Amino acid sequence: MIIRPYGDTTGDGMVQLSFTLPIPHDKRAEGAALQLANRMGMDPAMLVHAKQMGDGYTFFVVYGKVTHLVDTDQVQVVERDFPLLSAKEVNAAVKRGLRRRLSVVGACIGTDAHTVGIDAILNLKGIAGEKGLESYPELAVTNMGAQVSVPDLVETARERKADAVLVSQVVTQRDAHLHNTRAMSAAFREALPAGKRPLLIVGGPRFDELMAADLGVDRIFSRGTTPREVASYLVHALVGGSK
Known part of the structure; x- marks a missing residue:
């Protein structure tokens, strides 16, 4: 049209x-x-x-x-390719599929001090009437906060045996969010073999969701993302065996 x-x-x-x-x-x-x-x-x-x-x-x-x-007809977008689950369904799927808690580590990396995005997804209070991932009993959440170095993120992910790493990037001057994301994905590839690497997810208002492969991550979430969407994706990618 x-x-x-x-x-x-x-x-x-x-x-x-x-x-x-x-x-x-x-x-x-x-x-x-x-x-x-x-x-x-x-x-x-x-x-x-x-x-x-x-x-x-x-x-x-x-x-x-x-x-x-x-x-x-020529517009390219990333459509949601997984079902949107309720919190109860997420917890039941993790408990049934993993038989242990799903470990999630989140942070704002580099000099980015804007924690609003990562806190909205992880913190108990959540956003837009949805509670964050900390409210899910079957998810073990570690929120490292702001200005986290990439080596510290990799080490914490290793220590917590993270199934998924969530990184929020708001600062975009001189494409800082892209440089930081590429550095992060490269560090995980160097530190861990393919079968041992956690799912890498980044989010922020200036990311292009079509750039996941270029940035070396598994998924990009842009503005308006809710905790429920992220939790549903984690089940889809990690419990559903489609990682």
Whole structure:
């Protein structure tokens, strides 16, 4: 199906775009913003907001029409390929399939100090009305917190005999989340043989779920992921024998 953006009326091609330019706010800066929007295919482009952000930077919001079309049949996404289980079903599956507790180690690695994501998945309080993995009796959860080094993560995973390692990455400047993830997956490949490595899962709002193989991990979860989804995937991958 071919579609185009919607702004004021269906199919009018109107879009809104925000960006920052390294220039103080004045008439020239506004003209530069409109020139950039034009070169990006917005015609006509209208400046709807401009505000100086510190010394020598200006934030802009522009609104305009584009002629680009989207073919939804060509869109590639990662569909959920496992059933969404209840907490009771997850615990029963682990108990029946593993006959021991499933060990999960989670952390924010590198200099990333944003624990909101990993805490939402692991901590008892959870998120969006769902309790975290710590509430599952058949899961043994170790939350290492923020700014964990990759060697420490590997060592803890080894000590806890982790079945799965969950890594959250929020900081994305200069693709830090990608570099950190590749370093983490490489460290696990070096430290443990294929049959002994835990399931490697990363999550964060700026990850592309299609990049799992490129980053050397088993699964990527993006924004909006809930503890129940992660728990269901763990059962699918580790108890269902599809790891």
